[in-house]
Amino acid sequence: MTDNASPLLDRCPETLPAAAYRDPDWYAREERAIWRRNWVHVGRLNDLPPGTMRRVEAGGQNVVLCRDGGGRVTAFHNTCRHRGAELCSVAEKPLGRLITCPYHNWAYDTSGRLVSTAFATPTPDFVKADNGLFPVHLRDWNGFLFLCLADTPPALRPDLGLEALDAWPMDRLKTGHRLVKELDCNWKIFWENYNECLHCPGIHPELCDMVPIYRQGVMAANEAPGWSKATPSAPVLKEGARTWTMSGAPCGPEFPDLTAEQRANGFNFVTLYPSMFVVAHVDYVRAVTVTPLGPERTRLTAEWLFSEETLSQPGFDAAEVARFATIVLEQDGAACEMNQRGLKSERYGGGRLMPQEFDILRFHDWVRAQMDAS
Structure with a gap:
């Protein structure tokens, strides 16, 4: 210097x-x-109304943001665990109690847990608990929503600190x-x-x-x-x-x-x-x-x-x-x-x-x- x-x-x-x-x-x-591998900004929390599912992209991956009626926000890879169909094929749509695949109607709760395989009849070797949605790490900082696709996300580090x-x-x-x-x-x-x-x-x-x-x-x-x-x-x-x-x-x-x-x-x-x-x-x-x-x-x-x-x-x-x-x-x-x-x-x-x-x-x-x- x-x-x-x-x-x-x-x-x-x-x-x-x-x-x-x-x-x-x-x-x-x-x-x-x-x-x-890093936190990626995907929008403001107050621009995602309760009862909304929104398709976003992070790191070239298709992700769905879900805000349930109580205001809780979760994020998942936008793929059904059945045969991989998109769960949300539009920019945004209403979200009720369940995330339902439009292809074969498999349904998940907003925590990603598989609750129904609809008309499919699984055999005993199929374990529902092993077939929930793939979660994506989510963080709210000052009303900004961030996603991280890494298995173990790094700390969120604004250059001037979180405060x-x-x-x-x-x-x-x-x-x-x-x-x-x-x-x-x-x-x-x-x-x-x-x-x-x-x-x-x-x-x-x-x-x-x-x-x-x-x-x-x-x-x-x-x-x-x-x-x-x-x-x-x-x-x-x-x-x-x-x-x-x-x-x-x-x-x-x-x-x-x-x-x-x-x-x-x-x-x-x-x-x-x-x-x-x-x-x-x-x-x-x-x-x-x-x-x-x-x-x-x-x-x-x-x-x-x-x-x-x-x-x-x-x-x-x-x-x-x-x-x-x-x-x-x-x-x-x-x-x-x-x-x-x-x-x-x-x-x-x-x-x-x-x-x-x-x-x-x-x-x-x-x-x-x-x-x-x-």
Whole structure:
């Protein structure tokens, strides 16, 4: 490092090889080593009403989320133990007391226990207790639902800790706006773009106006040229701005329990590799989910979460609140697709990271460690 308090690299390490972004075999290895061994975000609890069954995908696997009438949520591989038919063949459908296979009517309770083989007449060698649904590990963190396909799931580890969002009333926030966008790029390219701001001056004029330090191509003051511990701190957002809206004004009441530092930050990022990051503001929270669709295809799902008090304001327009971050996300998406097209060149085998790309190096090291562990 160049300074005890500066994160800048003191070298220019190599990037991942180009094959990591386009090779089907590499992608298949990642799916097994990363996406089926880690916690993957699949949606908000309050967007899954009681009495609902929903089909989702995690790590390339077909999974069904079940929330019974009492509000309990379970998850299973979307396959009947009889001959493997899908239990849920639509995006979402009502769920009663039982999960019933539409093919031969085998039925399971919402804990996955087989309770009926319908018209089939098993012989004594068939043991019902051995033929329940295949469970998938599920965890609720701040109202976000995560699945893990591993037999023994790892701990859920947001980069700032499980308590990072404790000052926000996360469990009570409701989804007010959603944006789904598919990008022609590898999922790691999106995370790399997320982890640096060298691109900000050329790609994000609106964001650089809102966050003045970004005009220097850095994410924080301690990365800027000439910075020292004696450099006086400056406001994160431009003068008069409190949050990420087009005007910088809060869209509703500010959350009351935030610390002075959390308010002064203007935005508070929390990252959960490989599938999600959260941005908590003084007046709303935004969550972005990353879903790989193939070696060169990625889906982004951005959700804006608000308090009931904010949503119930006369004339409240969640889409207008989302407009600022949507502009930034659209710009990032175009940059990621540009990156993907360029690295297809037969001459490009890999690159070198710059000192300001320390978080990309950490991400690459995380990917390498995950792949090696498998």
